Amino acid sequence: VGWLDGREERAWRGFVSLQQQVRRRIARELQRSSGLSEADYEVLVHLSEAPDGRMRPYQLGRVTQWEKSRLSHHLSRMAERGLVERQFCPTDSRGSFVALTQEGRSAIGAAAPLHVEDVRRWFIDVLTPEQLDALAEISETVLEHLAAEGDEGACTS
Amino acid sequence: VGWLDGREERAWRGFVSLQQQVRRRIARELQRSSGLSEADYEVLVHLSEAPDGRMRPYQLGRVTQWEKSRLSHHLSRMAERGLVERQFCPTDSRGSFVALTQEGRSAIGAAAPLHVEDVRRWFIDVLTPEQLDALAEISETVLEHLAAEGDEGACTS
DNA sequence: CAAGATTGAGTAGTCAATCTTC
DNA sequence: GAAGATTGACTACTCAATCTTG
Numbered sequence: 001v002g003w004l005d006g007r008e009e010r011a012w013r014g015f016v017s018l019q020q021q022v023r024r025r026i027a028r029e030l031q032r033s034s035g036l037s038e039a040d041y042e043v044l045v046h047l048s049e050a051p052d053g054r055m056r057p058y059q060l061g062r063v064t065q066w067e068k069s070r071l072s073h074h075l076s077r078m079a080e081r082g083l084v085e086r087q088f089c090p091t092d093s094r095g096s097f098v099a100l101t102q103e104g105r106s107a108i109g110a111a112a113p114l115h116v117e118d119v120r121r122w123f124i125d126v127l128t129p130e131q132l133d134a135l136a137e138i139s140e141t142v143l144e145h146l147a148a149e150g151d152e153g154a155c156t157s
Numbered sequence: 158v159g160w161l162d163g164r165e166e167r168a169w170r171g172f173v174s175l176q177q178q179v180r181r182r183i184a185r186e187l188q189r190s191s192g193l194s195e196a197d198y199e200v201l202v203h204l205s206e207a208p209d210g211r212m213r214p215y216q217l218g219r220v221t222q223w224e225k226s227r228l229s230h231h232l233s234r235m236a237e238r239g240l241v242e243r244q245f246c247p248t249d250s251r252g253s254f255v256a257l258t259q260e261g262r263s264a265i266g267a268a269a270p271l272h273v274e275d276v277r278r279w280f281i282d283v284l285t286p287e288q289l290d291a292l293a294e295i296s297e298t299v300l301e302h303l304a305a306e307g308d309e310g311a312c313t314s
Numbered sequence: 315c316a317a318g319a320t321t322g323a324g325t326a327g328t329c330a331a332t333c334t335t336c
Numbered sequence: 337g338a339a340g341a342t343t344g345a346c347t348a349c350t351c352a353a354t355c356t357t358g
Contacts, residue, residue, distance in 0.1 A: 214340075215340060218341095229342055249339095249340080252340050252341070
């Protein structure tokens with residue numbers, strides 16, 4: 001339909017398929033082996049890397065790049081499941097903290113090695129070191145341009 | 158949390174971010190400029206490339222890799238919006254056809270050049286030809302392994 | 315009124331059950 | 337009974353509106 005030449009089309013379609021298939025496969029395995037969704041995993045990883053296993057929701061929003069409301073809904077569901085808990089923030093009463101529970105800590109501890117194993121199996125280990133470097137550079141290049149253009153868009157006034 | 162070395166982590170995290178950001182940006186533009194979601198666009202492209210602008214749902218399911226029920230729900234919504242229509246299949250009464258309407262044809266015709274423009278702007282044009290080739294190869298390699306392992310998984314018995 | 319955060323309504327996707335025809 | 341397809345209930349995400357404190 002649209003016009004990309006052969007090389008361009010091959011790269012773009014390849015990227016789109018790659019992304020869909022890899023995510024699907026890895027998400028399915030994560031769910032099966034650990035009962036966690038990609039979203040759960042991401043939240044738990046960030047919390048487990050934070051001091052005291054807790055963060056302010058707005059910080060979590062920044063690192064995950066999620067909408068505020070998505071984050072809030074998701075944290076509520078995770079709290080119901082006992083993976084995280086909400087805490088008061090003494091220095092700013094508007095805000096709160098989200099903290100890993102003991103159960104959340106166990107969950108991420110158990111899930112992480114299995115997940116890394118899958119990432120290796122279906123992604124890392126089938127590529128050469130040169131390909132890994134190339135992919136990293138490609139990613140960084142595109143992401144820089146996206147970030148730059150995103151800022152421009154805002155100042156048309 | 159998990160254990161990947163520096164190079165591996167850089168490649169994997171880069172890929173994950175790349176994928177999220179690029180899809181988000183391009184999907185947003187598509188919605189804004191043409192009123193279509195990624196899913197709408199995908200269906201319309203496949204139909205527009207098919208003979209007579211129509212396909213059997215199970216064929217659409219194969220090319221999109223969607224679940225049957227997702228496809229069915231989505232086609233119902235698109236039919237309500239007038240983008241596609243359902244038709245009877247004379248040779249197999251179990252099944253049906255999904256066909257592009259005039260409106261659907263206009264929609265994809267208008268959307269495609271704008272969409273390709275965006276893909277170029279944020280993806281193709283910021284990479285070198287060598288990078289495009291490298292990405293295509295990476296994609297094909299990983300996809301082959303996924304396809305191969307997927308088949309193995311089924312025969313543990 | 316900005317910032318931090320939550321809520322509710324509407325839309326999209328998933329899973330299991332169902333229906334019809336081969 | 338299996339293939340082609342749809343439906344309904346449930347879960348997840350988005351958008352706009354809201355609430356509270358700084």
